[in-house]
Amino acid sequence: MNKFEEQIIICKECLKGISQKINNNGVPSNNINYQNLYNELYKLSELLPTHLAIYQKRLHDFILPNLKVRDMVSYNQWGQQIIFPCTGINPYTLGEVIATLIYIDENKHEYDNIWVNIHPCIIQSSQKLFNDAHYAESVEAAFLEINVRIKEIIKLKTGEDIDGVPAMQKAFSVNNPIFKLHTDIISKTGKDIQQGYMELFVGAFRCIRNPKAHEKISITKIEAIQKLHFASLLMYEIDKAKINTL
Template sequence: MDTNKITDVCCQMRFLANRQNALNAPVSTTDVTNIREGILLIAKDIEHEQPVLSNQLMMIKNSLFKEIPANWNTIYIYINSFAFGRAIEVLDILLAQSCCGQGDWWQLIHPRIAQASKKLFLDGSYANAACDAFIEINDRVKRLFQVVKPGEDVPDGDAAMKRVFSTKNPLIEFCDRSTDSGANTQKGFMEMLAGAMSALRNPKAHSNIQIGQEDAMRRLIFASMLMYKIDEAVLYSKITEPLKLQ
């Protein structure tokens, strides 16, 4: 597996995704070609060792961008946000697996998530490690609620995420919501956080699940992405966050 190629494509895609008003900004044909060809090469490179992820990349490749005619001889190309995000997620999994094989996987994980989950993961308690990562996110958001709304009853789980990161009257913002891109960012991360609380925070409460190492890894990567985004939101909203008691 060529990790340099994967890193290069990831960087190209994140650069496009992080542009101002990224969803409404046209993409050059050069960028489209480079990214599609890069995804194709990666998919072919991993087709024997990672057939499932290879197939996912092959299916996603042609959906990464959407073409919209401006007039009879001009076509603008835009990012397809769902396919783009899924492709980056698959590439991140490949990089994490590569790092795991080299003993460096935990460098990719948010420090709060590592503190909550690393020992359990290394002991083979994969389901508990994954659950505790999302419990840590829930606990952090509840503490942030107490900072912004001291004395009020603290919501929990998906209700906490929808209250703190609301699309209408958020207590904490991820970015400037006055643009379409900013409003979509607020809505998307609020929904991802709320969904994670419902689906991933404590699935063992519903059934005695057992998950494998790779599934736990994917969940910890997702939890880390959400936790790093909360870091950005706290910084952007100028929140003074209390130190966590060890």
């Protein structure tokens, strides 16, 4: 057993301890100190082999920076900012940690080129269906994953319970988006990027997800691969987007 495989086991044991605190003792993840898990995941990221390099980037760019619950900010009667440090684990990022570690563990020795650049959430939802030759279902599951993610944020921000095309239109609207895909959506470039991605998301649900959800459609393996990469692109754009304060 090499150091990489040993570190996977250490990370799994760390997660097991956290799960026991949550499930057996009723301790919320945001009351569990993040530091040990952070340290072990960082060590793992430095040991990842080349074929899992995309997960090193995901750990460094998304998971580790968001593992800790954000510090609480308040203001006193004189308008001075007061910061209350938090050391708990972000429950949303914890789910990403579990999914990512499962995939790394299952693919530590070899990998399928189809999945090397696919978003971890799409892998989690679609890989088994694809490997079992349920190609259309694997694509449907990928876009359902996108739909659920967008729907949850819209409901959290606005209270509205919408999905599919209306959800994509609202989430990426040029005028008042929930997901900002450019730092300056007032400029022509920013508006064009926002509009373009809104049309991509809307088009994906009109042309790919909705027909499959309502009709029995068969697609080839190659078509499924192409659509899964498209779903992955959209999911990565959601990762990069800034959630707008409405």
